[in-house]
Amino acid sequence: MKKILLVEDEKALSLLYExxxxxxxxxxxxxxxxxxxxxxxxxEKFDLIITDIRMPGRDGIELIASVMGLRKDIPIIINTxxxxxxxxxxxxAADAYVIKSSSxxxxxxxxxxxxxxxxxx
Amino acid sequence: xxxxxxxxxxxxxxxxxxxxxxxxxxxxxxxxxxxxxxNLLVILTALTSGTGVGFNRALLFLKEGERLQARMWLGxxxxxxxxxxxxxxSTPGIGYAxxxxxxxxxxxxxxxxxxPKLRFLNYNLDVPDLKIPALAARNxxxxxxxxxxxxxxxxxxxxxxxxxxxxxxxxxVAKNELMGEIVVDNGITRxxxxxxxxxxxxxxxxxxxNYIYTTxxxxxxxxxxxxxxxxEMAAFVSHQLRNxxxxxxxxxxxxxxxxxxxxxxxxxxxxxxxETKHLExxxxxxxxxxxxSIKELKPIDVRPIILSLLERPDLKAKAESKRLxxxxxxxxxxxxxxxxxxxxxxxxxxxxxxxxxxxxxxxYLRVFPANNKWLRLTxxxxxxxxxxxxxxxxxxPFFTTKEKGIGLGLLFVKRVMEMCAGKIEVQSKPxxxxxxxxxxxxxxxxxxx
Numbered sequence: 047m048k049k050i051l052l053v054e055d056e057k058a059l060s061l062l063y064e065x066x067x068x069x070x071x072x073x074x075x076x077x078x079x080x081x082x083x084x085x086x087x088x089x090e091k092f093d094l095i096i097t098d099i100r101m102p103g104r105d106g107i108e109l110i111a112s113v114m115g116l117r118k119d120i121p122i123i124i125n126t127x128x129x130x131x132x133x134x135x136x137x138x139a140a141d142a143y144v145i146k147s148s149s150x151x152x153x154x155x156x157x158x159x160x161x162x163x164x165x166x167x
Numbered sequence: 168x169x170x171x172x173x174x175x176x177x178x179x180x181x182x183x184x185x186x187x188x189x190x191x192x193x194x195x196x197x198x199x200x201x202x203x204x205x206n207l208l209v210i211l212t213a214l215t216s217g218t219g220v221g222f223n224r225a226l227l228f229l230k231e232g233e234r235l236q237a238r239m240w241l242g243x244x245x246x247x248x249x250x251x252x253x254x255x256x257s258t259p260g261i262g263y264a265x266x267x268x269x270x271x272x273x274x275x276x277x278x279x280x281x282x283p284k285l286r287f288l289n290y291n292l293d294v295p296d297l298k299i300p301a302l303a304a305r306n307x308x309x310x311x312x313x314x315x316x317x318x319x320x321x322x323x324x325x326x327x328x329x330x331x332x333x334x335x336x337x338x339x340v341a342k343n344e345l346m347g348e349i350v351v352d353n354g355i356t357r358x359x360x361x362x363x364x365x366x367x368x369x370x371x372x373x374x375x376x377n378y379i380y381t382t383x384x385x386x387x388x389x390x391x392x393x394x395x396x397x398x399e400m401a402a403f404v405s406h407q408l409r410n411x412x413x414x415x416x417x418x419x420x421x422x423x424x425x426x427x428x429x430x431x432x433x434x435x436x437x438x439x440x441x442e443t444k445h446l447e448x449x450x451x452x453x454x455x456x457x458x459x460s461i462k463e464l465k466p467i468d469v470r471p472i473i474l475s476l477l478e479r480p481d482l483k484a485k486a487e488s489k490r491l492x493x494x495x496x497x498x499x500x501x502x503x504x505x506x507x508x509x510x511x512x513x514x515x516x517x518x519x520x521x522x523x524x525x526x527x528x529x530x531y532l533r534v535f536p537a538n539n540k541w542l543r544l545t546x547x548x549x550x551x552x553x554x555x556x557x558x559x560x561x562x563x564p565f566f567t568t569k570e571k572g573i574g575l576g577l578l579f580v581k582r583v584m585e586m587c588a589g590k591i592e593v594q595s596k597p598x599x600x601x602x603x604x605x606x607x608x609x610x611x612x613x614x615x616x
Contacts, residue, residue: 056410056414058411058414058418058438058441058442059410059413059414059417061438062413062414062417062418062421065421066417066421100406126406127405127406127409127410127413128402128406129402146409146410146413147413147416148412148413148415148416148417148419148420149416149420150417
């Protein structure tokens with residue numbers, strides 16, 4: 047089973063993503079901030095990371111930079127309400143940029159795409 | 168031996184050279200408030216004052232779109248008027264400020280009658296057979312016209328308006344772009360325009376062009392700042408709204424697309440209800456924030472306000488497991504503010520302090536006179552403190568460290584402080600809590616109350 051790390055500070059949203067992604071057949075680990083995300087990444091193996099950008103404490107962009115330093119091979123999806131960060135070149139380090147929507151289809155498709163790419167590498 | 172001189176030459180004497188007077192007028196114009204009209208008036212004054220370049224009259228055109236429009240005319244209209252004005256202006260000891268002030272009055276007084284005539288002095292710069300004075304502007308060259316009555320290149324309207332034989336056209340240019348034009352003449356004294364006059368006038372033209380240019384630039388910058396703030400706000404508001412909307416939409420989809428047991432249905436519905444409530448709060452707070460306006464500052468006594476604040480149930484509940492330590496002088500000067508806004512600002516600060524202070528921690532609130540001019544109010548928490556990067560951002564709209572925060576609280580406090588002519592400072596270090604210092608202007612007590 048593929049394991050996904052979800053970094054999302056909004057409790058209701060993290061619950062929604064967790065349930066929806068579990069239904070798709072993934073194992074989902076939820077953390078609420080960048081610090082706990084890094085802690086998890088150091089200890090466990092993940093196939094994919096989904097993160098928001100604006101969060102209390104360190105933001106998602108800092109998280110991406112740190113993850114790149116730790117583990118270059120994990121694909122990262124930015125899932126955020128902000129369109130504007132797409133122009134921030136730091137977000138280009140992520141493998142995909144998804145704008146939050148009540149339909150999770152785009153996010154689910156991106157996950158499939160990235161996991162498939164990784165497998166065929 | 169020590170000799171002392173005043174910083175600015177206070178008055179002009181007939182012995183001062185024209186260059187000196189001109190330089191002094193222009194230099195002093197920098198002390199004027201940043202208003203285009205004022206600065207242009209200074210230039211026109213420099214061109215026309217007897218001790219300046221010394222033209223009799225000056226007419227100012229501004230470029231508006233692709234047209235050149237007459238805007239301001241400075242100078243006497245008849246020899247009698249000239250006599251009256253020049254005798255005032257040549258009074259010994261009269262200074263630059265008086266001359267500009269006098270000219271401002273003159274312009275104000277004469278503009279009403281002149282306005283209809285000036286309106287006709289309006290030239291489309293795009294037409295092929297453009298005439299003087301507009302032609303000089305378009306070609307960006309200084310033009311001296313003599314025997315204007317015989318010169319076919321001079322516009323008839325203009326000739327009739329100035330009614331003079333000889334005049335000088337000074338295009339106003341900045342960064343190769345046309346800003347306007349000044350036309351000067353000696354319509355009263357009929358004195359010839361000399362090469363030296365032209366040199367000095369061209370200097371004035373250069374300055375006037377740049378004044379207009381910087382004013383345009385300044386306006387543009389203000390506009391851009393406003394747009395940037397608006398853009399940032401729109402981005403944040405849409406983010407704040409999007410999160411609850413995605414949650415509401417997502418859980419609604421679950422309810423519609425999949426059968427669920429009673430428990431899960433109930434849970435989804437209650438999440439939807441909570442998120443809707445959150446949306447309402449966001450909208451309420453934003454509209455409340457946008458409405459801040461203190462119409463009248465009144466003397467207020469902070470002591471009873473603060474004492475009653477500490478009885479508020481919401482703050483009391485938050486302070487339950489923490490210690491709120493109050494130090495309030497018995498004798499405090501009143502301050503000028505608005506009671507409701509002051510109260511709300513205090514609630515914001517106490518709320519923040521209590522939020523970050525862990526159970527068992529202290530929050531200190533102290534109010535005391537800093538000196539006889541200021542009342543000082545400090546709030547110190549025992550929270551985690553703020554690093555430098557965070558400190559820089561705390562007054563930025565929509566910056567928050569709280570999960571459900573909107574990021575308008577401290578900005579609200581800052582705006583209230585500004586409106587009450589106060590100051591707010593922050594001191595913080597990670598691991599050492601945060602200290603907010605507020606300074607309010609103290610009102611001097613008139614007699615014992």
